[in-house]
Amino acid sequence: MAKVYPFSSIRRELHEIPEPGFKEFKTQKYILDYLNRFPGKRLEIKTWKTGIFVRIPGENPTITIGYRTDIDGLPIQEETGLPFTSKHKPFMHACGHDFHMSIALGVLTHFIDHPIDDHLLFIFQPAEEGPGGAEPMLKTDIMKEWKPDIITALHIAPEYPVGTIALKEGLLFANTSELFIDLKGKGGHAAYPHETNDMVVAACSLVSQLQTVVSRNINPLDSGVITIGKITGGTVQNIIAETARLEGTIRTLSVSSMEKVKQRIEQLVEGIRAGYQCEAVIDYGSMYHEVYNEQKLTREFMDYAAAKPGVTVHECTEAMTGEDFGYMLKEIPGFMFWLGVNSEHGLHHSMLSPDEKAIEVAISLITDYFTFKSSSTDLSL
């Protein structure tokens, strides 16, 4: 068994208790219990739903430096076989939020005993995987009172080795929109198809047609994704389905492409309505603003990280992943970066197993950068 680094044990305990968005009750309690280990320290703690804000007041503050972690898990049946596998099946920390939280606690713990000039605000945000906690958290009175002047977050990256971080100035992650389409027609006996309008056939046809939107309606030099991750419909093998439901997500690099994709989806769904004589309802669920890294802070951080022993900075291209941290970056200058964790299996995979050595790499990099940033005379953007 690999060596367990201090914050790896926290990561393992959090890994055992993944919870869906806005139901992170045990996770919230775990973090609050951890924070309560530091009585008498200058920690200011406020909760919002299942999220937590923690402020460490600065000694001689000019600004507030923000750090955000997400805290929710995903509905995935874990197959890692790890001794600290999920106890909340079928949920799993398959997007690294257990890493993100333990890194946030590591950075926070460092600053409890090493206060800096500026205020620090740690945001433990629920529901990143959906329906989104960042946007409503931004609107809270707590955020208005403690609003950071700059903000940072990271996301684990299975494809990079430990010690590598990846980022770029400007656009890093895509605009996203969830997509739910409910079809309702007439079901019936499997042997009497002429008396029905089979919603399984309609759903299959619609999924195929949706594949043409990106390939035939988006400029090939632009990018887009439509993924249908789930189809449900029908009841048993010898009954023609009365209903079917498609669940998916849309990703684009611009708001205008998102509008175009949605317009095209609506036209295709209208065709299904007419062609299959059925009802069809589209729901776009939650939408996330793109993650856009502020140029000057990002470049400064890249230069800072590149000079740090043991850290390699890779200038990456944008990804079609989504992150509601994009809403925070829309209002507060800052950046997000990928943290290499060297896992054979990728994000949202049942066998994702990131290398825990990356936790200490991230804690060290972020604490050093915040200390540098706070003592830096140039706080202008």
Ligand SMILES: CC(=O)N[C@@H](CCC[C@H](N)C(=O)O)C(=O)O
């Ligand atoms: C980093 C990451 O994997 N984020 C998720 C965000 C999902 C947002 C929403 N539920 C959707 O599916 O559109 C991602 O899938 O990129």
